[in-house]
Amino acid sequence: MAFPTHQLRAFLRHLRLAGNRHSVHSPFVFSLVEEALRQRSDSPRFPDLEKLRGALLKDARFIPVTDLGAGSHRTNSPERRVRDIAKSALKPKRQAELLHRIARYFQPRTVLELGTSFGITTLYLARAAEQGQVITIEGSPGIHAIAEQNFLTADQRNIRSLLGSFDERLTAVLDSIEQLDLAFVDGHHAKEPTLRYFDQCLAKAHNDSIFIFDDIHWSVDMEEAWEAIQVHPQVTVTIDLFHFGIVFLRKEQQREHFRLRY
Ligand SMILES: C[S@@+](CC[C@H](N)C(=O)[O-])C[C@H]1O[C@@H](n2cnc3c(N)ncnc32)[C@H](O)[C@@H]1O
Numbered sequence: 001m002a003f004p005t006h007q008l009r010a011f012l013r014h015l016r017l018a019g020n021r022h023s024v025h026s027p028f029v030f031s032l033v034e035e036a037l038r039q040r041s042d043s044p045r046f047p048d049l050e051k052l053r054g055a056l057l058k059d060a061r062f063i064p065v066t067d068l069g070a071g072s073h074r075t076n077s078p079e080r081r082v083r084d085i086a087k088s089a090l091k092p093k094r095q096a097e098l099l100h101r102i103a104r105y106f107q108p109r110t111v112l113e114l115g116t117s118f119g120i121t122t123l124y125l126a127r128a129a130e131q132g133q134v135i136t137i138e139g140s141p142g143i144h145a146i147a148e149q150n151f152l153t154a155d156q157r158n159i160r161s162l163l164g165s166f167d168e169r170l171t172a173v174l175d176s177i178e179q180l181d182l183a184f185v186d187g188h189h190a191k192e193p194t195l196r197y198f199d200q201c202l203a204k205a206h207n208d209s210i211f212i213f214d215d216i217h218w219s220v221d222m223e224e225a226w227e228a229i230q231v232h233p234q235v236t237v238t239i240d241l242f243h244f245g246i247v248f249l250r251k252e253q254q255r256e257h258f259r260l261r262y
Pocket of ligand 1: 091186
């Protein structure tokens with residue numbers, strides 16, 4: 001894995017400070033670690049979704065890309081190869097499986113993903129929430145079109161896939177749902193918009209809602225966003241897994257911030 005300097009420093013710090021499941025005394029978090037964060041030999045696998053990922057990683061087509069915010073350290077060129085986007089944007093299999101296990105553990109009815117990309121993680125989430133729906137928003141039309149194709153190929157029906165910027169789409173999406181059970185925020189990796197989307201989503205959150213923020217150590221700006229989220233008055237428990245920050249609002253928990261290896 002090639003890390004820019006900030007991320008490398010943050011990763012080394014994480015390795016130094018992070019505990020394992022034996023350092024967790026909260027029964028709620030311990031059970032989450034045991035049942036969902038830890039990969040087991042019988043954890044679900046999705047070879048058909050990995051086949052889709054494999055095809056994207058080989059796809060040499062150029063597509064137009066609309067840059068909607070901080071999202072890539074690498075390039076802002078208006079046309080990029082599908083395989084290059086796939087390489088830099090898609091969550092790796094291990095992380096997609098982890099998101100699947102977390103969603104499967106909590107059985108959310110309404111999942112919101114900000115940042116679809118080619119929809120591989122969307123599919124992992126949708127397979128975990130078969131009784132519910134995943135709403136996903138992508139701002140780049142060429143990328144959105146390929147994601148839609150992937151949802152058809154995977155024959156996954158519980159996905160509502162929307163084209164548009166988060167700013168254009170989020171308010172109407174939140175108005176259209178009763179409550180938000182799980183939000184995965186994986187686009188526009190900058191402090192101000194991340195905190196703004198969090199605040200907006202909180203309007204539809206409830207005691208058991210879960211927020212997962214991607215790339216909380218991606219930049220100094222994102223570190224600041226993560227710190228602000230941790231001290232937000234509605235937040236009680238957070239878990240820093242380095243690549244993801246998981247946030248809980250459960251009032252019955254004492255305020256605790258975990259930093260874990262998984
Ligand atoms: C890191 S990728 C998402 C990866 C995907 N969730 C996965 O796990 O495979 C982020 C995506 O968010 C989109 N994006 C970034 N900022 C956006 C914004 N403000 N509005 C809409 N889409 C945005 C980008 O076009 C990009 O495809």
